[in-house]
Structures are given as C-alpha cells and as structure tokens.
Amino acid sequence: MPNEELTNLITDIEQMVNTAGEQFQSDSNLNDESLTTLLIASLIEEEFNG
Amino acid sequence: MANIENKTFCLIQITRFGDLIQTLQVAKALKAQRPDIRLVLVARDQFASPLSFLLEKTFDRIYKFDVKTELKKECSYKHLNTYFSKFVEEISEEKIDVSINFSFSKSSNYLHSLIESKYKLGPTQNRQNQIDIFDPWSSLVQSMVMRGPFNPFNIVDIYKKVIGVTPEATKKFELKKKDKITIHPFASHHKKSWPVKKWKEVIIKVLRANTDIEINLVGAPNEVEACKDLLNDPVIDHFKKRINNHVGKTNFEQLFNILKESSHFIGHDSMTGHLAKLAQLPTLTISLGTVRPAETTPYGHYSYSIAPKTKCFPCFPNEKCETLQCHADISYQATSQFINMFINNEEINAKTIKEQINVFHLNGLEILGSEYTNANLFQMKSLTEESVGPKSVMRTLLRILFLYKFSEIEENVAFPKINNETYNVIYGCLEGIQHLYELSEFGKKYSKDILIELAKDNPSLDLIKKLSAKIDEIDNLQALVLQPYPLLTPFVEYFQLAKGNLKGSNLVELSESNYVLFNDYSILTSTLHDLITKILSEHKLKNKPVTGQAKD
Numbered sequence: 001m002p003n004e005e006l007t008n009l010i011t012d013i014e015q016m017v018n019t020a021g022e023q024f025q026s027d028s029n030l031n032d033e034s035l036t037t038l039l040i041a042s043l044i045e046e047e048f049n050g
Numbered sequence: 051m052a053n054i055e056n057k058t059f060c061l062i063q064i065t066r067f068g069d070l071i072q073t074l075q076v077a078k079a080l081k082a083q084r085p086d087i088r089l090v091l092v093a094r095d096q097f098a099s100p101l102s103f104l105l106e107k108t109f110d111r112i113y114k115f116d117v118k119t120e121l122k123k124e125c126s127y128k129h130l131n132t133y134f135s136k137f138v139e140e141i142s143e144e145k146i147d148v149s150i151n152f153s154f155s156k157s158s159n160y161l162h163s164l165i166e167s168k169y170k171l172g173p174t175q176n177r178q179n180q181i182d183i184f185d186p187w188s189s190l191v192q193s194m195v196m197r198g199p200f201n202p203f204n205i206v207d208i209y210k211k212v213i214g215v216t217p218e219a220t221k222k223f224e225l226k227k228k229d230k231i232t233i234h235p236f237a238s239h240h241k242k243s244w245p246v247k248k249w250k251e252v253i254i255k256v257l258r259a260n261t262d263i264e265i266n267l268v269g270a271p272n273e274v275e276a277c278k279d280l281l282n283d284p285v286i287d288h289f290k291k292r293i294n295n296h297v298g299k300t301n302f303e304q305l306f307n308i309l310k311e312s313s314h315f316i317g318h319d320s321m322t323g324h325l326a327k328l329a330q331l332p333t334l335t336i337s338l339g340t341v342r343p344a345e346t347t348p349y350g351h352y353s354y355s356i357a358p359k360t361k362c363f364p365c366f367p368n369e370k371c372e373t374l375q376c377h378a379d380i381s382y383q384a385t386s387q388f389i390n391m392f393i394n395n396e397e398i399n400a401k402t403i404k405e406q407i408n409v410f411h412l413n414g415l416e417i418l419g420s421e422y423t424n425a426n427l428f429q430m431k432s433l434t435e436e437s438v439g440p441k442s443v444m445r446t447l448l449r450i451l452f453l454y455k456f457s458e459i460e461e462n463v464a465f466p467k468i469n470n471e472t473y474n475v476i477y478g479c480l481e482g483i484q485h486l487y488e489l490s491e492f493g494k495k496y497s498k499d500i501l502i503e504l505a506k507d508n509p510s511l512d513l514i515k516k517l518s519a520k521i522d523e524i525d526n527l528q529a530l531v532l533q534p535y536p537l538l539t540p541f542v543e544y545f546q547l548a549k550g551n552l553k554g555s556n557l558v559e560l561s562e563s564n565y566v567l568f569n570d571y572s573i574l575t576s577t578l579h580d581l582i583t584k585i586l587s588e589h590k591l592k593n594k595p596v597t598g599q600a601k602d
Contacts, residue, residue, distance in 0.1 A: 013127055046155065
C-alpha cells in the first residue's frame with residue numbers, strides 16, 4: 001500500500017476520532033457512529049503497530 | 051429455570067490462531083452440553099479461514115472481517131466505515147441472545163459494544179468510553195492473564211466458566227506407540243523459542259536413542275530459513291532419511307492431518323501445540339520467555355511442560371532481554387532424556403524422572419504434567435519439585451479463593467510443601483495482608499457513613515465529599531502496600547478492577563456496591579491470612595526439630 005494513501009487514511013482517522021471526541025463532549029455519550037470510528041482507529045493501530 | 055432452548059450465542063475472538071483454537075475447544079464443550087444453542091463466531095479472516103475446516107464443524111456461522119483486504123480495495127476511512135457498519139449490522143440481524151468477548155483487546159471491546167445482544171459477557175467499551183466487565187471470570191482475565199505469574203487457571207477453563215459450561219474433563223485418548231514424532235521447533239516470538247543449535251542437539255540425541263522413529267518437522271513459511279539452518283549440519287545429515295521436513299509446505303488442514311498421523315508432539319508455546327491436542331496427541335511444551343504454563347499449556351490429557359526456574363520467568367513481551375537466561379536454564383540433555391521417557395509412554399512421576407534424568411541437568415528446570423482435579427478443572431502439577439516457591443503458593447491460594455468466591459467450588463488441595471526460604475517470604479506477606487484487610491474495613495466504614503448521611507433529611511454534601519475522598523485514598527494506599535509486598539499484586543489488581551466496574555446509577559447505589567465490594571475484600575483478605583497461617587503451621591509441624599533422645 002503506498003505510503004501516501006496510508007498517511008491520508010491516518011489523517012482522516014485522526015480527524016474522525018476528534019469528531020467523535022466532540023460528539024462525546026456535547027452528548028456525554030458515544031453514539032454508534034463514534035464507536036465505529038474508535039473501532040476502526042483501534043483496528044488500524046493493531047494492524048500496523050502489532 | 052429459564053428456558054434457554056434455541057438461543058443464539060456469539061463468541062468474539064479476533065486474536066490469533068492459538069486463541070482461536072482454545073475458543074474452539076470451549077465452543078465444542080458448549081455444543082456437547084447444549085446442542086440446541088446456535089453458535090456464531092466473529093473472527094479475523096486471516097486467522098479463521100485457515101482453520102475453517104475445524105471451525106465450521108462446531109460453529110453454525112462464522113463472521114469474518116479483513117482490514118488489509120478492504121484497504122487494498124479502497125484505502126479510505128469512508129470505505130472502512132461503510133464496511134464495518136454493514137458488518138456489525140449483519141451480525142446484529144442474528145438476534146443474538148448472549149455475546150461473549152474472549153479477545154480482551156481494545157478493538158474487540160468496541161466491536162462487542164456495537165453488536166446487538168441481550169446479554170454481554172466479557173469486556174465491552176461502554177458509551178463513556180470505559181471498559182465494562184461485570185462477570186467475575188472475565189474480570190479475572192482482565193486483571194491477571196498475561197499480567198504476571200499468578201493466574202492459576204488454564205485459559206480454556208476460564209472461558210468455560212465465563213460461558214457457564216459445566217466443567218468436564220476432556221476424554222482420555224489412547225496413547226500410540228512411538229512412531230512419527232512431530233516437532234515444531236519455532237514460536238511467534240524469539241523469547242519463546244530456543245536457538246536452532248539447541249534443537250539440533252535434541253533432535254540428534256532423540257534420533258540416536260530411538261532408532262525406530264521418524265521426526266516430522268513442521269512450521270510456517272516464515273520459519274523455512276530457520277529450518278534450513280537446523281538441517282544444515284553434517285550430523286543431522288546422517289539422519290536425513292528419518293526427518294520429514296514439512297516446514298512451510300503445508301496448509302492448516304494438511305498440518306492437522308500430519309499431527310493426526312503422529313504419535314507425539316513436541317514444541318514451544320504456539321498454535322501447533324493446541325492443534326496437536328485437538329488431534330489427541332500427548333504434547334510436550336518447552337515453555338520459555340513470556341509463556342505461563344498454568345495458563346496456556348495445551349488443554350487436555352498427557353500435556354507436559356518443561357519450564358525454567360529462572361527468577362525473571364515468565365517475563366512480558368515488551369521487556370528487553372539480552373541474556374535469555376531462561377533459554378540456557380533448560381538443558382538440552384535433560385530435555386532429550388525426558389523426551390525419551392515421553393515418547394516411550396513411560397510412567398512419568400518424580401521418582402521415574404529422578405531415576406532417568408541426571409540431577410545436575412534437572413537443576414535449572416521444572417517438569418510439569420497435566421491433571422484434572424476433583425472439580426474437573428485442568429491444572430499443571432510439578433513433577434520434579436518437592437517444595438514450591440512463593441509465587442506457586444500464591445497461585446494455589448488464588449485458585450482456592452477465586453474458585454470458591456466465583457463458583458462455590460472446593461478442590462481437594464494438599465498443603466503446598468514449602469522450604470524455609472518460601473516460609474520466610476510468605477510469612478512476611480502476612481503484614482501486607484493485614485494492611486489490606488484494615489483498609490477494606492475502613493472502606494466499609496466510609497461507605498456505610500455515606501449511606502447513613504444520604505438517608506438523612508438534609509445530608510451534608512461536604513461530609514459526603516470528604517468520605518468519598520477517603521475512599522479514593524484507600525485505592526492509593528492499597529497500591530502502596532504492593533511496593534513491599536509484590537506477591538499481593540493479583541489481589542489488589544482484581545479489587546481495583548472490580549471497583550472500576552461498580553454497579554449503580556446514583557450515589558446510594560454506588561455506595562451500596564462499594565460497601566459490598568469492601569466487605570467481599572475483607573473476607574477475601576482474612577481468608578487469605580488464615581490459609582497462609584495454616585500453611586506456615588503445617589510447615590513448622592512437619593519440620594519440628596527433634597528434641598531429646600530416645601532412651602534405651
């Protein structure tokens with residue numbers, strides 16, 4: 001997988017994790033969309049960092 | 051009794067091959083007891099697909115995901131989001147009654163939270179982004195498994211307890227006459243695996259001593275180079291005709307068939323050992339580095355483990371180690387002598403081991419053998435040690451206490467035989483246990499005071515805050531107790547995890563839960579104190595110096 005694509009993916013995920021954080025701040029509860037974001041972020045972390 | 055017929059259970063196991071095989075062993079036990087339960091599995095495609103020939107016999111449906119393949123299709127967050135949303139939706143359509151997370155990883159916790167189910171066992175990541183674990187056996191995994199040397203239970207028994215499978219010993223299989231011995235001389239981490247030169251010595255010695263056997267070498271494609279190194283030896287060359295090299299040449303089904311046609315299996319802690327046990331083979335595991343024999347030795351009859359007596363064993367994967375002393379502490383001479391006993395299906399006990407293995411080679415290692423207790427739970431028992439060390443005493447006590455606390459099961463356990471050194475160490479722990487007991491009594495008092503205050507018409511918020519702060523202080527003080535008494539770590543960590551998962555949605559409910567937890571902890575620590583005192587008394591009684599002389 002080209003490094004550039006991966007960097008873009010990680011930037012997107014970081015942005016979505018921030019959005020999930022904002023959603024959590026305003027609702028005091030994570031919704032399904034935010035939980036899915038955190039699932040993807042943790043899977044990517046496991047996939048590439050072991 | 052509630053009707054649980056035709057229910058759907060979903061097991062989440064998204065970690066590696068070995069964990070998946072252990073999960074399969076639990077699923078098979080559940081299906082044997084409750085064939086009416088529909089069983090679904092959620093796993094990573096890269097681990098589940100190679101094992102599908104086994105998994106599909108037990109699971110009614112397997113949901114697999116594959117991050118890398120999806121990224122190859124389209125490397126974007128949007129694509130992954132659509133993929134996982136659909137994946138979760140599809141699983142949730144199963145109308146799952148009970149979902150059980152056996153993976154204990156952050157990603158599996160999120161996945162578990164997203165999957166719709168009536169009851170959840172094992173960890174979930176709650177809507178406040180905190181880990182929730184409400185069943186006691188999963189709490190034990192979270193606080194003890196792979197966190198130190200103290201977990202006394204095999205992971206398969208813990209998983210069975212999480213689900214509620216009634217403990218039953220696996221069926222005894224017939225031992226085959228030695229014929230083809232399968233060896234997997236590699237492992238996923240260099241800490242868990244001997245250097246090739248040591249395996250060379252073992253293989254040569256075993257082939258020399260047993261002229262009627264062949265050896266199957268097995269391994270993954272990434273182990274081909276190491277295998278070449280192993281076979282690249284003039285002495286090994288002499289035995290070439292009796293060594294069948296399958297390394298990197300088989301898929302999992304072919305590997306399983308090789309194991310089924312073998313008489314014995316020898317290797318390190320790896321997936322192949324668990325597969326060998328499924329193929330009903332006696333197994334010998336050379337346990338090194340991060341391996342905890344009590345926890346991960348292949349589950350079943352005729353499982354043996356050779357473990358080093360190195361002080362730092364078992365260690366953690368992230369700890370750097372230059373010397374690998376535990377590798378040196380297991381001599382290849384003792385190993386090959388034990389293998390001779392093992393493959394000849396000889397009676398293996400302390401006496402026969404001492405008769406056949408040079409005591410100087412036995413010095414740095416311990417040989418353990420599997421057995422099922424009167425409660426039908428698996429355990430690894432030392433076959434070489436007359437007395438046990440402090441960690442082993444703690445494991446025994448944890449097993450007694452947690453089995454009774456969680457399941458009201460009492461096993462017949464003999465007094466651990468200790469030496470004077472262990473006596474002094476565990477005697478020293480009594481003071482630490484006393485501190486923990488006193489702290490929990492204070493915790494009970496403060497929780498009770500909060501409840502009394504809350505019951506008043508005009509409760510003082512200031513007082514409640516002060517009392518809450520005192521309860522928080524107890525957590526810190528418990529951690530301080532561990533500094534001089536590290537043997538008490540599992541008791542404190544289990545308590546702190548339970549405290550982080552208190553049930554209750556308001557101050558009254560939380561204070562009640564706090565009180566109950568501190569009360570439990572008081573009982574646990576006082577019982578621990580009693581048990582240790584009894585072990586110490588027994589030791590003193592047995593080692594009483596002889597006074598006076600017999601008269602004629």
